[in-house]
Amino acid sequence: MTKKLMKGNEAIGEAAIAAGAINYFAYPITPQSEVAEYLCWRLPEVSGVFVQGESEVAVGNMIFGAAASGKRVFTTSSSPGISLMQESISYMAGAHLPVVILNIMRGGPGLGGILPAQSDYFQATKGGGHGDYRLIVLAPASVQEAVDLTILAFDLADKYRNPVMIIGDGMIGQMMESVEFPEKYRDENNPDDFDWALTGADNRPARITKSLYLDPKKLEDNSIKLAEKYKKIVEAESRHELYHVSNDNQLLIISYGTMARICQTVIDELADEGISVGLMRPITLYPFPGAELYAEATKKNIKRVLTVEMSMGQMVEDVERYVVGKKPVDFFGRTGGIVPTPNEVKDKIRELLKPSPKAKKTKSSRKKQIKG
Amino acid sequence: MSSNLITTFKRPESMSDNTTHYCPGCTHGIIHRMVAESLDELGVSGRSVGVAPVGCSVLIYNYFNVDFIEAPHGRAPALATGFKRVRPDMIVFTYQGDGDLASIGMGEIVHAANRGEKFTTIFVNNAIYGMTGGQMAPTTMPNQKTTTSPGGRDTDKVGFPIRMSEMLSTLKTPSYIARVAVHTPLHAIAAKKAIKRAFQLQVENRCFSMVEVLSTCPTNWGITPEASTKWVESDMVPYYPLGLYSDPDREET
Amino acid sequence: MSGQIDVVFAGFGGQGIMTAGQLLAYTAMEEGKQVCWIPSYGPEMRGGTANCTIVVSDTRIGSPIINNPAGACVFNRPSLDKFVPSLRAGALLLINSSLIDTPSGRSDLIEVKIPINEIAMKLGNPKAANMVMLAAYVKATGVVKMKSLENMLITKLGHKKSALEINKRAFKEGAKAVSGLQVRDKV
Incomplete structure (x- = not known):
């Protein structure tokens, strides 16, 4: 070949x-x-x-x-x-x-x-x-x-x-x-x-x-x-790929296509800072690897689940559907032809993992977004 | 049955035993039969595929012993293009009404004809939308009353009826295009001849072929079947002249 | 080279930007490296400017989008203005001084001016300017071997003897333009 x-x-x-x-x-x-x-x-x-x-x-x-x-x-x-x-x-x-x-x-x-x-x-x-x-x-x-x-x-x-x-x-x-x-x-x-x-x-x-x-x-x-x-x-027929998934992960990213590759770079760079993040990349969007997502997202060490898309938030609705409220689900995306840069995604993750004095801040920022 | 009786007129092999759902006085049944006879006579029934339209003849596949695809409204020429391109060895035809072909499917028929797709189109023009209950069609006659032109077709507001055969025959790509009618036995004989020639040209892999058939709709025209055949002669034929519009054997003028 | 190296080639349409970038990508692939070449295909493509990013790595390439490239080869002034601010500290910036008369204004870059159009003109074919630039970049960074680059050129141009000869000489001139240059760590 x-x-x-x-x-x-x-x-x-x-x-x-x-x-x-x-x-x-x-x-x-x-x-x-x-x-x-x-x-x-x-x-x-x-x-x-x-x-x-x-x-x-x-x-x-x-x-x-x-x-x-x-x-x-x-x-x-x-x-x-x-x-x-x-x-x-x-x-x-x-x-x-x-x-x-x-x-x-x-x-x-x-x-x-x-x-x-x-x-x-x-x-x-x-x-x-x-x-x-x-x-x-x-x-x-x-x-x-x-x-x-x-x-x-x-x-x-x-x-x-x-x-x-x-x-x-x-x-x-x-x-x-x-x-x-x-x-x-x-x-x-x-x-x-x-x-x-x-x-x-x-x-x-x-x-x-x-x-x-x-x-x-x-x-x-x-x-x-x-x-x-x-x-x-x-x-x-459900297919997906895991990247850098381990019991050290504090956060799980869900992302697909090119966006998932950008998230791999994010994960590599954050690892150098001592922040452990894993990635689940759905390869089939229908069927969505929902059961597999549930298994990964509900692991004890995962604090939050972050969906990253080149949209205003579409796949995140499926992510929420399968995480069923067990963990906070957050979203980051850019759209209109703007591709989220590794730096932007890293900033979002650092912000999400920042220790917060107020307990209620651990709630899903996405829910706040919807309510707000 | 006595043995000295012989069958002289029978159902074409290409037609099924099902009874059609068409209204009394509608000429779809006659036109179906002409298509079936042509397929029988050319011996191509077993390698034919029809494309059904959306309109009164949407269930045409129930009346034929021929493989069929049912198309979205107006798109039959695109489906026929796709099928014929991947199976050029098969005989492909679309059967479409005036709303299907001349309104929503105008783009598909023009481009299929212009590419010279080697399938056959049977275009049934009865100047009205039949299945949806008698609305104005692109081929509705001036002043003709329909449920969406209750005062009669106002040509100032909606333009004149579209003459598809004339329009398609302006294309430079070789084609066979004829307009026929079936309101008298004499007209029906000519119609059958045209339909068979259209299929014959496809069998010879010559060109795109279309036969426009002036048809009746007593139910939605609101007149008797007999009056309908007269209306075809008195009102439709003068506006939609019968004849050959394009033929690949005819020299260009 | 170890790890990942990325570079932007940018200039007018017609300067051979895409071709130069692709030749680099092909060569890196032949050397067994992972490679990704991504063009600008937006409206600017129709407006006459063009750029492409090439990522070369020993391991699987993550983001094909590079925030802060480690290198830029700029062929015209608008490209200089566009890409200089995003270059990472210590990046290699090769400037076509035939068309650009200003420096980058940054002190944290390794900046080299090369009059690629004049060099190509002297070689007898102004179209070879992109090959002068490419060779300078390859020589300075060691991202691929010069020999591999030449071999790839032969593969691509083998049947066009005269073009091959001019481009080979363009490679020599490009390499000469950065002789003595030490890019730290060959990032």
């Missing part, structure tokens, strides 16, 4: 090919356009399909149509474009179709900006479109992990027949790091291997890919079927 120095966006494009996903539909948007610029010449080399759609609305529906074939399909976009795809994502979830969607997040709301952000956490993990559905959501923290998770995303999509979203902030797409790809690339799916793929009703009953159930009982049945699938996903 040879190492290559590649931009995240290009590496993700190559990873899709490695996963046998050679059907790609997209619309240009900063900061992920390099995926399309890479795949528009790379896919013809492997006899793949590249289509630049007229809008993200159309692109979302192109992957919808293509996914019904049973082949692996892929699109990439950034926040405003992902909003436009929500209609088709809801339909694809309802129709149990496997697709992979990459969101290289930029600051919002609205047109926002083009610099890195993590403010689409709610959209990705809590629905985004209408109806009772979930996406599997993966959050890489390095270019190599973006490659690995892209390959995993296609396997999970096929396994559960569910859309999978990879979310990375703008840095994941833009930075170059050394990466390795699998020695052997996967072949394209054979649609005949699936009992649901539309391959033509030749000597078999016709198959329908749909999300419409006018009979409420049948619609409820479909939602129950989805819910049962999500239950299995929650049980089997």
Whole structure:
């Protein structure tokens, strides 16, 4: 295996090919356009399909149509474009179709900006479109992990027949790091291997890919079927990484993506000052590693739990949900394309761990924030 | 049954045994049949995929023995693009009404036609939103009364009906575009011919093809089925002239 | 080199800032080091200025965002103004004196002025200025070996003989410009 120095966006494009996903539909948007610029010449080399759609609305529906074939399909976009795809994502979830969607997040709301952000956490993990559905959501923290998770995303999509979203902030797409790809690339799916793929009703009953159930009982049945699938996903697919976690930790940081790497630097630097902090980095945002978080956060030595995000506080709601009030949960974040610096995070931690004369100060600063 | 009786007219193989939900006097059933006959005659039923719209024909997949995808409102041409690109060996068609194709899905149909996507679109124009209960469509006739234009379509405020076949035939990309009607047997024969040619061109991997079919909606027009067929002739055909608008074999003028 | 070293390359679009940074990143990767190259991609990219940060480390790289870089190679005046305040004490600052006529104004930096445009012009190709700067930086810090840098250049430019020759000479000139310089601890 040879190492290559590649931009995240290009590496993700190559990873899709490695996963046998050679059907790609997209619309240009900063900061992920390099995926399309890479795949528009790379896919013809492997006899793949590249289509630049007229809008993200159309692109979302192109992957919808293509996914019904049973082949692996892929699109990439950034926040405003992902909003436009929500209609088709809801339909694809309802129709149990496997697709992979990459969101290289930029600051919002609205047109926002083009610099890195993590403010689409709610959209990705809590629905985004209408109806009772979930996406599997993966959050890489390095270019190599973006490659690995892209390959995993296609396997999970096929396994559960569910859309999978990879979310990375703008840095994941833009930075170059050394990466390795699998020695052997996967072949394209054979649609005949699936009992649901539309391959033509030749000597078999016709198959329908749909999300419409006018009979409420049948619609409820479909939602129950989805819910049962999500239950299995929650049980089997939660992934996370621990960094510098020990019984000496006074504080536990929860952070994902590039932000978690910045927190690693924070942890290393604070260790030099004699302040012991651990990090839990969710790799799957849905399913959220909640039970694992509870186990770590409720350890005796942990005084507080700090969530750090490039947003005004989104994942922190899940952190609170799983810490269930056992420890104070605090939040630090910057947004709009401003990335919290290690110094800012260190200052926040020093402030939180400062011995306080008043007992009530140990309460969650986040709760105060909400109340205030 | 006596052995000297033979069946001379039967259900196309591509159609299922289900009874349609369409209103009396609606021409969706006739148009469905023409699509099914075309697939049968070309022998492609077993490798075809239809894309259903949102509108009265949303349940079209119940009436065919053909694989189907059900699209979000207006997006059928995007789904058809996706499917046909990854399975160019299969025959792909969309079946869309006027609200679906000419209103919410205007962008998708124009760009699919302009890319020259090699699928077939059956565009059923009955000048009204049927499934939602008779609201004004982009193709509603001037002064035509609907639930959202109770005083009749006011062209000063909402413009004139959109002529999709004319509009799409301005595109430089080669295509097959024809407008037909089904309100008389003679018109129906011509309609069937056009629909079959549209599919034939796809089988030959030639070009994008669309057949616009002028259709009736007695229920929402508020008139009898018989009066509806007359209204197609007296009001719709003059505004929506029948004929061939684009053909890949026709020399450019 | 031990631990982590980071540097900012900054200047106008067209000065070869990104290319110089990438060549450094490729070389470090070839030497088996962990490496991260991150560009500015904001609106300033369209406004004509460009910068990239390169982090090289023996161990896993944490933050790709560097608050206080240990080095900066500034190719124009706006870049000097932008990055000098954030440099950490003792940082290495290489200034393109062909385009920048003011010093940094800080006394806690190791500051070297190199007229990279004039040097490149004398070599016969003004486009080689970025390679003069890169070589000066590599020579002064030892972040990678000069030989490795040359090998990477051959890998990248092997088929373009004339460009290769000019760039090799640019490397020599860049190294010469910082001869005798001792960067403490090679941070």
